[in-house]
Amino acid sequence: MALNDVNALGGRARHARFQEVDAELLARGFTRMVFDRMKLRELLDALGNPEKAYRAVHLTGTNGKTSTARMVESLLRAHGLRTGRYTSPHLESVTERISIDGEPVTEEKFVEVYDEVAPLAKLIDSRHDESMTYFDMTTALSLAAFADAPVDVAVVEVGLGGASDSTNVLDAGVCVITPISLDHTEWLGDTVADIAWEKVAIVQDGATLVCAQQPEEAMEAILEHCAEVGATVAREGHEFGVLQRGLAVGGQLLQLQGLGGVYDEVYLPLHGAHQAQNAAVALATVEAFLGAGKDKGALDPEVVREGFAQATSPGRLEKVRTAPTILLDAAHNPAGMAATATAIREEFDFGRLVAVFAVLADKDVGGMLEHLEPVCDAIVVTVNSSERAMPADRLATLAEEYFGDQRVSVAPTLADAIELAIAEAESDEGVSLGAIGLLVTGSVMTVADARKLLVRKK
DSSP states (O other): OOHHHHHHHHHHHHHHHHHHHHHHHHTTTTTOOOOOOHHHHHHHHHTTOGGGSSEEEEEEOSSSHHHHHHHHHHHHHHTTOOEEEEOSSOSSOGGGGEEETTEEOOHHHHHHHHHHHHHHHHHHHTTSSSOOOHHHHHHHHHHHHHHHTTOSEEEEEOSSSSTTSTTTTOOOSEEEEOOOOSOOHHHHOSSHHHHHHHHHTTOOTTOEEEEOOOOHHHHHHHHHHHHHHTOEEEEBTTTBEEEEEEEETTEEEEEEEOSSOEEEEEEEOSOSHHHHHHHHHHHHHHHHHHTOBTTTBOOOHHHHHHHHHTOOOTTSSEEEETTTEEEEOOOOSHHHHHHHHHHHHHHOOOSEEEEEEOOBTTSOHHHHHHHHGGGOSEEEEOOOSOTTBOOHHHHHHHHHHHHOGGGEEEOSSHHHHHHHHHHHHTTOTTSOGGGEEEEEESOHHHHHHHHHHHSOOO
16 A cells, blocks of 8 residues: 555544534534533643743633734744644634634644543543533643643633633633623623633632723722732823724734833734734733833833734634625624624725624523624624524514615625625626625624635645
8 A cells, every 4th residue: 555545544533533523522512501610620630730831821801812812822922932832713623712822723723632631531520420621621631732732831721711611721821801791691690790700710819900991880890809819900091092093904003001001013913903902912811921121121122013913813804805895703792793893894994884684582682693793784694503503583573673675684694695796796787796795794603604614725
């Protein structure tokens, strides 16, 4: 047998084993919620506490966590550090959740770490009435993979909330809270203050918190907790922030006030004022981590520019096709959709824009539609692949309240919705093809499904 044939067989076998592992993880319940970190702590103890093998940056918030985490990691890599990044949910493969030096781990590495962790996990599961969740396990896998690499620093995004989240097994010296708004109220509380208390609980004794601008009631809770644990707080609008922003090809050009000084001519290849805000938070986070500050000086501006220029955030106003332009955006709550709508209004010059919209049933759909309607000429509603997806007919009824029945269409599948939206967008002969756009949005799952249809594999 030729060497290429042997390699091909080996590759298929490795992929088949990865698929088995993926199925075993999914069997734990992809969306099952059990807020109990005891079992995960037992597992980490059995693994020799890999989470203590490196320093960590821990991020929470309602919107912007993933984009900010990716910018933080890019900046740290530009400064020569070996990084691990744990974010969720993934768009195409669970391997995306665990990145080392900016790249998702391979399927082979994922399986290798799983085979190390899974036997101990099963032993610990056997001691309890309820097994660890999917998110518990991917958290354990990420922390173990980072120790195996080894990394200098782990950038870890909270899954949900903070206090009871699986990732709150870290003792991070630098923590981040991105903008807080109402979301996941069934688990986190009915008020912004309640949600803030849940999220700020990741801040441990003596840590530094980098905090985006917040509603007053959220900031009161955050500052009270930080005072209780003796944490240092750096606040957007006080110690750091965006001084200027202008449009640039493929993104924006920023002037940022950091903790240690002003950074000019920073190119960020991402769209929207919300991403500029995320960039300011990321910069202050890295300054705090690396020891820059008011009395300690600034970071090298060229290295900062390099780090931001390399930043990516798939599924966040991501352009995947042209003529017509197709944008994918994972906005899934009113605050996120407001930021998306503002960015479209400010940075894109569409003559006609049609939305493809699929959401989860437990979301504030009306709040999202209210922000989406002014920037879209029509909307095509459908379902995504989540078991929690809102049925298309129910979604259509809600959409008609904001768009009117003449501007709302229904499609049974996302693929059908995209095809129908293209036809709807191209129906106005007075608009050139280059000025036609589609926006696929409403959920991370909607974007994940769309990427499988629209993004060509490299």
